[in-house]
Amino acid sequence: MPSTGPTQTSSRADRPRLAPHVRLTFDPARERHVLLTPESVTVLNGTAAAVLELCDGERTVADIVTVLLGRYDRVDGEDVRCLLDRLTARRWVELRRG
Amino acid sequence: MASSGVDRPFGLLAELTYGCPLHCPYCSNPVELASYRDELTTVEWQRVLAQARELGVLQLHLSGGEPLLRRDLAEIIRTAVELGLYTNLITSASGLTPRRAEELRAAGLDHVQISIQADEPALNDRIAGTPSFERKVAAARLVKELGWPLTLNVVLHRHNLDRIAGILALAEDLGADRIELANTQYYGWALRNRGALLPSRAQVERAEVVVRAARERLAGRMEIIYVLPDYHGRYPKPCMGGWGRRQLTVIPSGDVLPCPAAHTLPLPRANVRDHPLAWIWERSPAFQRFRGTDWMPEPCRSCERRELDFGGCRCQAFLLTGDAARTDPVCHLSPDHGIVADAVRAADDGPGPRDAPMSPRRPHATGRVGARA
Numbered sequence: 001m002p003s004t005g006p007t008q009t010s011s012r013a014d015r016p017r018l019a020p021h022v023r024l025t026f027d028p029a030r031e032r033h034v035l036l037t038p039e040s041v042t043v044l045n046g047t048a049a050a051v052l053e054l055c056d057g058e059r060t061v062a063d064i065v066t067v068l069l070g071r072y073d074r075v076d077g078e079d080v081r082c083l084l085d086r087l088t089a090r091r092w093v094e095l096r097r098g
Numbered sequence: 099m100a101s102s103g104v105d106r107p108f109g110l111l112a113e114l115t116y117g118c119p120l121h122c123p124y125c126s127n128p129v130e131l132a133s134y135r136d137e138l139t140t141v142e143w144q145r146v147l148a149q150a151r152e153l154g155v156l157q158l159h160l161s162g163g164e165p166l167l168r169r170d171l172a173e174i175i176r177t178a179v180e181l182g183l184y185t186n187l188i189t190s191a192s193g194l195t196p197r198r199a200e201e202l203r204a205a206g207l208d209h210v211q212i213s214i215q216a217d218e219p220a221l222n223d224r225i226a227g228t229p230s231f232e233r234k235v236a237a238a239r240l241v242k243e244l245g246w247p248l249t250l251n252v253v254l255h256r257h258n259l260d261r262i263a264g265i266l267a268l269a270e271d272l273g274a275d276r277i278e279l280a281n282t283q284y285y286g287w288a289l290r291n292r293g294a295l296l297p298s299r300a301q302v303e304r305a306e307v308v309v310r311a312a313r314e315r316l317a318g319r320m321e322i323i324y325v326l327p328d329y330h331g332r333y334p335k336p337c338m339g340g341w342g343r344r345q346l347t348v349i350p351s352g353d354v355l356p357c358p359a360a361h362t363l364p365l366p367r368a369n370v371r372d373h374p375l376a377w378i379w380e381r382s383p384a385f386q387r388f389r390g391t392d393w394m395p396e397p398c399r400s401c402e403r404r405e406l407d408f409g410g411c412r413c414q415a416f417l418l419t420g421d422a423a424r425t426d427p428v429c430h431l432s433p434d435h436g437i438v439a440d441a442v443r444a445a446d447d448g449p450g451p452r453d454a455p456m457s458p459r460r461p462h463a464t465g466r467v468g469a470r471a
């Protein structure tokens with residue numbers, strides 16, 4: 001069961017996914033990925049978009065970091081967790097406990 | 099930025115019709131409702147959506163009036179979803195039957211916001227001017243059953259501001275994911291009824307205490323958005339995030355407005371039947387008029403907050419002073435602030451919530467006197 005308390009922090013074994021009311025899409029007009037909620041549009045940087053595209057509720061945080069390491073030279077697992085914690089606090093990402 | 103050097107808009111508020119079975123005296127719709135009967139057709143809306151998407155719009159808010167009165171709502175939503183827009187329905191829920199809801203769900207509608215007038219059935223129905231509470235509650239449950247996230251919208255004023263605790267309890271009971279508690283903005287019918295709607299300072303202060311406590315208690319379970327009453331603040335709100343900067347509104351007749359309250363501003367009309375949306379956004383005189391900060395008079399021109407609140411709302415300035423280019427009178431630095439201060443003082447001394455007369459929103463303005471702006 002997803003739990004989404006704002007004080008919750010992610011661990012390596014959690015399986016993050018986007019909350020049901022949140023949509024990730026590519027905006028051709030701005031040539032950037034954007035995160036859409038009922039009241040907000042967030043234009044994402046490349047790293048954030050790459051992380052969120054991997055949040056399918058199946059991969060764990062550790063899996064996501066591994067995939068990113070295969071693509072980019074430097075990936076900081078701590079940064080990935082920070083990003084997910086920020087998004088979890090806003091209830092845009094839900095964590096399925098590993 | 100678009101090639102024109104103007105920011106791209108993020109959101110489109112599509113007011114599909116000004117028809118509505120309810121009669122909320124706080125309704126922000128224009129008072130002259132009869133002037134907007136010649137509504138855009140399905141195909142015209144579909145063209146507007148395609149043009150909006152090309153311009154950079156990502157979010158579509160379907161509103162009105164009551165958008166469910168449009169029989170082609172599902173068709174419009176389907177087009178929006180195909181274009182990749184995030185679709186949000188803003189509704190009083192009248193007409194949201196199980197069949198209709200399933201049709202909208204199948205069309206791909208992302209999110210539903212249902213407005214309620216109060217937590218007490220009798221008060222809700224008195225404010226709405228028609229029995230509607232039971233239907234709203236049933237529709238809210240239906241939204242949850244169909245797996246949509248649920249947002250409740252409540253417009254706050256003198257008659258329900260003391261009931262916030264009960265309103266929040268109802269929202270919890272309905273399993274709302276979000277609640278927007280929006281203090282009335284005085285446009286349209288709300289301005290006409292301002293004397294009856296404006297709360298006292300004591301009411302506003304009590305409400306803020308309740309909201310703060312509820313935010314702590316419900317953290318992580320229900321998001322509470324509280325829109326401050328600008329008449330009671332020191333500074334105006336950053337209306338629309340700036341004129342022609344982030345959002346645009348298309349009204350039922352196809353006119354495009356930079357702010358949803360701009361109907362009566364003395365600006366040249368720009369209609370989607372006559373011009374492409376990109377031209378209207380980037381070049382039309384209506385959108386250019388108050389872009390940026392060059393148009394600003396003192397005290398805004400030399401104020402350090404000018405990029406934060408953009409001098410407030412142009413429509414509010416126009417409605418209260420007759421000049422859209424003045425500082426929003428809500429700002430305590432505005433030379434016209436007395437207009438707002440007087441109204442707030444009258445509200446503090448005014449009659450109890452039950453005695454203040456209101457004119458319910460009607461298709462034809464009856465010119466009934468009572469509390470007027």
Ligand SMILES: C[S@@+](CC[C@H](N)C(=O)[O-])C[C@H]1O[C@@H](n2cnc3c(N)ncnc32)[C@H](O)[C@@H]1O
Pocket residue numbers: 118124125126127161162163164165188189190191212213251252253280281282283284285288
């Ligand atoms: C004009 S209504 C149209 C949609 C639908 N008829 C409804 O009331 O939900 C759009 C939204 O604005 C809110 N609203 C209406 N008048 C307002 C006002 N004067 N100030 C602030 N919000 C207002 C409504 O509660 C609703 O959430």
Ligand code: SF4
Pocket residue numbers: 118119120121122124125126127162163164190459
């Ligand atoms: S605010 Fe009330 S009267 Fe106005 S459109 Fe919505 S339901 Fe109808």
Ligand code: SF4
Pocket residue numbers: 333334397398399401402403404405407408409410425426429430431432
């Ligand atoms: S003077 Fe103008 S810019 Fe300064 S706070 Fe008031 S409205 Fe905003």
